[in-house]
Amino acid sequence: MLLQMNFASIKSNLLGSVFLNITDPIKRARIHILFYMILVSIVFCIGLFFVYLKIGPPFQLVRIVFILILLFYGIYELWVRQNYKPASHIVLSVLVMLVWSNTFLVNNGISIITIQYILLAITCGFYLHNGRWGIFYSFLAILALVILFLQDGVTKVNLYITNRQVINPVFIAVLMINFFQLIFINYHFLKSLQSAIAQLGKAQRDEIELNKQLKIAIEIAQNSSMEKTDFLSTMSHELRTPLNSVIGMSHVLLADNPRADQEENLKVLHFSAESLLALINDILDFNKLEYSKIEMEKTGFKPAELIARIYDGLKNQSDEKGINFILNMDDRLKDLVVIGDPTRLLQILFNLVGNAIKFTPRGEVELSMHLSEEDDQNISIAFAVRDTGIGISLEKREIIFEPFAQASVNITRRFGGSGLGLAITKQLLDLHGSQIDLRSEENAGTTFKFSISYKKASLADMPSKVLFSAFSESTENISSLSILVAEDNAMNILFMKKLFKSWDIKADFAENGKVALEMAEIKFYDVVLMDIHMPVMDGYEASRRIQKFYDGRERPVMIALTASVANDVINKIDHAGLDDYISKPFNPNELKNKLATLSRLKLSKIIS
Structure with a gap:
């Protein structure tokens, strides 16, 4: 037991640096095989060097010296540089050289040791490399026999072991070592293959377990998302119901000819309630977009009527601030009917125009709609919202489209808002397959532009509902x-x-x-x-x-x-x-x- 522990300790010390950070069992087996093949071969060749130095022949001595040089370089590549591929090529080159030199220079024929070298070359070629290199080295090794057959004829070539070889200790040692190496290579590679299969099985079991855990995590996340959505929906209902009374009663009281001081208070109340409603709507819309809960509607509508509604709805806000609100509409679009989502377009333009009015202390705001491209079935409409407001600095133009971001901390204090409007606008345009173009200059104004492609339609494609909502009060x-x-x-x-x-x-x-x-x-x-x-x-x-x-x-x-x-x-x-x-x-x-x-x-x- 103590001897086994010492051997394991020596093995660990010898191969510690070679096996550093290598987890692939096949690669570890290749390095293991190479290391011990080279190490045993070096020890054996050193012994042969002294034998041939004493009894000759000179050719064998030269061949052993050359092989030792190659093997020492191979151990350097493997152990010091931790690169097993050059070392494997060195070992295979030595084996091929031994086959050729044995066949034509030492034995002038085929001995059993030459056959062993061929088998080693074939085995190492496939085990230490891939199929291509295995075929290459196998062909080089066998080529020597083919040439010998062609040169002397098949009948003149014998596979032999002479009586002299049988009693030669060197021959017997080489024969046994080659058999040992064949056994060692096949055993070690089979062991590594079994280890690789075991690792693969464990990886598959781990993957199955991980998939189970992932499925559970996805279900938990989906349930959490659903609970969050349901919670927001419920809270929205509970918040919007009393807000309906607050906003509605403020409308009624403002329409009931209040005194000047009452009117001022009611306007503050109404503005605050509308701001709270806008904040609730923005948060809910952003939540829907974040979880891909918004489905685009496909219905017939007139963009001209929609843009006119926006103009009518926001004209009072601009008039209260003393801002000139301009509607610029292409006459070619006046009676156009398209298939699309009017609600989302309304939301996009309301966000942009509302922001333009909010951030424009003086001057004008322009809402424009023009025909961009047209064919028999489709039409592209270009929209633009321009203002002469405070503008956006160059470094802030990207972050304003991020959720809850505004161009400056002072913006929230001066103008209010959640910072969700432009983030929602950008995501709604993404759903339309469009992008927003921003051009702005500080203290000079801002222009937002985008284009949306629609399929042309007719009046028959418009909803059959008799009702039509508007913002201006009917008399x-x-x-x-x-x-x-x-x-x-x-x-x-x-x-x-x-x-x-x-x-x-x-x-x-x-x-x-x-x-x-x-x-x-x-x-x-x-x-x-x-x-x-x-x-x-x-x-x-x-x-x-x-x-x-x-x-x-x-x-x-x-x-x-x-x-x-x-x-x-x-x-x-x-x-x-x-x-x-x-x-x-x-x-x-x-x-x-x-x-x-x-x-x-x-x-x-x-x-x-």
Whole structure:
């Protein structure tokens, strides 16, 4: 046992530097085989050197010296430089040289030792290198025999062991050492192959285990993401519901001819509530984009009408700041209908124009839309938002598109904002396959440009909904409409009552979907404003049952009221058969314009 431990210690010391940082079992086996082959060969050749130095012949002495020089260089490459490939080529070259010199200079024929050298050359060629080098060295070794056969004829070449060789200690030693090396090479390589297979099996088992852990981690991450999204959606609903009352009541109070001091306070209240709503919307939109929850809509719309809505909606803001707001629209796009996502385009332009107005103390803001490229089926529209505001410095132009980043810490203090608007805009443009071009100069203004390609469409491709939302307040009389409001929140009911009173509308109210269904079955209403989330019976089920009750007859126009931002809400609203929807908190002007459209339709039916 002690002898075995000493041998292991000597082996470790000898090969410690050679095996440094080598984990591949095949490569380790090659180095191991080479090291011991060269080491044994050097020791044996030194012994032969003294034998041939004493008894000759001179050729054998010269050959041994040459082989020793090559072997010492090989051990240098292997041990000192830790490069096994040159050492392996040296060993194979020595073997081939021994085959050729034995065949033509020493024996003038084929001896069993020559055959051993050929077998060693073939074995080492394939084991120490690849197939190409194995074939090369095997061919070199066998070529000597082929030439001998061609030179002397097959019948004159004998494989022999003479009586003199049998009693020659040198011959017997060489014969045994060659057999030993063949056994050692095959044993060691087989052992390394088994080790490699074992490592591969372990790697496969580790991979299976890692995949299991990865699958669990992905499920945990997906559940966490879903929980986060659900939490944000729930919190959004809970925040937007009271905000609907705050923003709505501020609209009502501002429209009720308040005193000058009251008007100022109400405007501060209204602005703060709108800012809070904008912040909530930005965070939720960014969350959707971050988790790829936004699906692009493909519907027919008129870009000219959309850009006009933006102009109307933001004109009051620019007028309040004394800024000249310019709308520059290509006449060729006036009646154009395209297939795309109008909601996302509206969001992009609202962000850019809103920022332009916010960061422009004086001067002008221009919103422009021009035809860029066109063919028979597609059209590319170029949009630009230009302002004469504070501008953006060169070093800040990249970071402004990063989430929660703004050009300066002073920006937040002076102008407010979450720093998400441009990040959302950039990601929405990525979904459109477009990029934003920014040109700016500090204290001189900024211009944002982008182009979006759309598929051409016709009026038949536009949604069949009769309603159209706008931001400018309608002045039409809508008091003739009979309206049912299904709403369970007491504050929202109070707000809606005051809102309808200001429009001379006497509306009926239901505290849940079941009551709304019962009331709709007793009395016909022109419009049903249906809150989606209600106790007893939700808005979806109530809407479906009202449609079923009026099956085959004229039924009320049903508009969903929802504070939810869940991804599937719009699809659920469509599947429930509702005609349109309004997101809470809503602008009363938007609702009034929808109702004014319905009032005109009702009047036209009466006249006809």
